[in-house]
Amino acid sequence: MNRNRYEVSYCRVHDYVTSELEGAATASQRREFAALLASDESVRQIYVAYMQEQTSLRWSYANQPLDLLDEAMNEAMHGAFASRAATAERRPGGRDRVLPWAALLGFSAAAIIAGVGVWFATGGDRPHADRLAAAGDAAPVATAAGVVRQVNQDGGPVQPGIAAVATVTRMIDVRWAADSISPAELSRLRPGQTLDLMAGQVELLFDTGVEVVLEGQTHFKILTAGSAYSQHGSIGARVGEEARGFTIETPSARVIDLGTEFGVTISELGETEVAVFRGIVDLTLDGSESRAVSSITKRLNQGEALRVGSNGEFHRVFAVPSDRFPTSSPDHRLRSTVSPLISDVRDNIRDSDSKKFYKIVRGGLHEDAPAFVDRNHQWNGVDDRGIPRQLRGAEYIMPFNDDKQLRNRLEVTLYVAKPITLFVFLSDAVTIPQWLHEGGFVDTGDDIGLDEGPSRWHPTSTGRRHLATGEGKSVDTVFSIWKREVKVPSEVVLGGVERPTDIDGFNMYGIAATPLY
Template identity: 50%
Template sequence: MMNEQDEAFRRVHDLVAAKLDGAATAEELAELKQLLHDEPALREVYVEYIQDTASLRWSFAHTTVPIEDDAVAEPYGSLRVASADAVEARATQRSRPAWRALLAVAAAALIGAGTYLLFFAGQGSGPAAGGPAGPLAASEAAAQAEESAAADDPNVVAPAAGERAASVATVTRTIDAVWENEREFPELSRLQVGQEVALRSGQIELIFDTGVEVVVIGPAHFKVNSHESMFSDRGTISARVGAAGIGFTIDTPTARVIDLGTEFGVAIGDDGETEVAVFQGIVDLEYGSSPDADADRRRLNKGEALRVGANGRVDRVMAIASDRFPVSASVRPSDGPETPIIRDVTDNIRAGDSNKFYRIVRSGLHEDSPAFVDRDHQWNSLTDKGLPLDLEGAEYVMPFNDDKFHEDLAVWVDVGQPANFYVFYSDSMDPPQWLKDDFVDTGVDVGLDEAKSVYHKNFALGAGAGESVDMTFSVWKQEVREPRVVQLGSVNKHRATFGYNMYGIATAPLKAKPIAAEVVQ
């Protein structure tokens, strides 16, 4: 027989599931609010429930989980989480039919700590009562329950006298992680302010309570400074920041990277050299004698990258391979070639004229692949038959579309093995002489699906082969029979000031031609 606490938790769960299902009545919503208001112990259980479901949602967001609709709930047990298996098992126990557990998992994005604040703002918690504000409210409420357990945890840095360390992030995944100093952080570990993590090799993924997603590849060392900042003096880090996490900051020995809602990467060398690349959105980069007062600042937009040297010198990063910065295992693209074809890309654009980089995409060209680092345009086949030639899966380069404005442009592509080298050139422009001299028109075409812009307000991206193609590009080819650098030039000046695009670049392994057998007399 269930006790009153078990019954109360079951009722809270059912009410939350009904809310997510869109079936909760006004009376049920009021009942949920009242239950959480009247029972402090139940609020603590509710906060832990939010944390557990948020971790589940992160871990299984890209995983198909088979669910039997007739699964029957077992009596509820302790809510303390010891392992991922225990979390998954408990998710099944908590639900009436098991599909409601998955609704609860999805709840984290919609209710999470925000629901907690909605219920208690002005009632002894939240900004109105001097309590914690924003998404951190849930973790602050749960920190009391974690404090005693953390006292015996050797991974937790002791807080300063008179202070209580707050847990602000969760380790969501580890991949082949080898730790320094025998201090391990298994999946679902909570990281506190002041926590230091040293990773000899492998990958660790974590999510801050503000929703900021961070992926780190070793060797790396970082420290959690607060719910919205971290410091790293070694390692390669990628971060994805939503609206709730704007302002998230990564400090390094030579720079400070301040997010303004974006996806970006930071690589820190052993000497403190810091490389910053922006894949979506905007970041502010501060550098100088101190990353605090009177520091120099540059704003980096999508497709831009800079390197701050150990001596404080700032340089443009010309090319970044897609495997340079880590990505979450749950969204990792297919692996690229065992031996990369393109080793580097450089150009003759003068320092200061541009901060944009060429992105070398190892995972290959596919339908709806992004075409340029500074636009959302996509490459597509013209029909539903798929990409022509050997372009499917080809290693390719994302130039920046603004390259088209450089009339004397020279681009050098370092090819490391025999390959078919392709250039996609728009049919809206006459082919330049360098293209006609060194390449052959294959007679086949690919399409560009252009995103909405200030120039094309009615455009929208489609999905799939042959869908929403706005411009046709001829595919030109050159055979590169041995490793060498291929030089490309500028596009012919277009009659319009807008409505045309930079060319594309792709490579595929050059297959050896069979040698004819000798005729024996």
């Protein structure tokens, strides 16, 4: 298709979707757009790509505080559509070609699914439709009123209770088990269907807005619109407030979401490990109805993780590598090939005293990187030069900021897997601990900043509404960077920090590592 025709088709797709979001689309416009999709394959291709783009953006930005006046965010949004709207920002008499932030926020899962439904209703990609039929699913159809209903492949209505509830939004390097269904991207899934993944990554979007990622050898059966069962595998999920109560059942436990982002792994023996990255999760032993709730349910908050053994006992999870739980990320292949520098982290806190974990982020230190598992603080360069060059792309540890409360009683043990340069970021507000000198660390002379965002130490009354973006922006605390060389695989023990006498608020130190050779 020539460039001019592409631009015209893209604008027609964009204008129709924008009208739907604004509630301005008429029944006549819906019929005309459905007819256009039915008659023009190139428009169908643009429409599907457009919907996939919105799904990806929703995963990246849903449930995050957005400042509509934030220049950096608006630039990022415009960049996401640059390849599809490379001409003037506004054509005479028409709407903006770039979907505004307000429209993105209103772009619900239902809108995405409705769009996919229109595409299937017009025939769509026949190989996809054929595979959908082979999976025994129903095809979604958009009615003139814009509401999606389910029909069988022969056009008859699906019986109540078996309507599709989720969509396959993306697949990367997928390999299915021989007896599994093999859905295509944009396929619809219904309760009772099971995905048996052998390798790769699959992303699902439930109609309720729940976003699920499966990775590696994973079994996943959809039970209802708000629940699923997994016998084994690795699962990542993001659940908004509107879908609270989404549940993943396993052989040993039940994971009940209360509006959050979390990861679940289930071993071949049925042991279930849950880590909460944002929000709250209730972890309940299977068969809990016959026992006292207080004895079998554990509530996990941000930065906490537990493992339920096959014997029903709860155990603290000390360390969570960033590649243990799947996330929606274009660097899926890269993450699977990163060689660990620090294989594990332990401390001397008793299981009964804490549920917090240390997150090991493989090759992930960059501007605005999250600093602690239990706070929304971020690492930043102290000025416009950014994070010191020697730290960019470093593997780093996200401790829990509450760790600092143990002071000199704390011991954090790093299990170093290969020769590294080990860095410790120590707040300039605290006294230099003796263990830092005795451990052979030296001050590099470089600094790194911490953006703590709104808090009781930096309240919203100061005008700060969210974490800033970019080098040197909103740095609340400066940390000196110390380092030492660890020339052989070994264990390195770090200590605690003393509370400053002249201030109330202070922070735990940061940890990072780069290859020595």
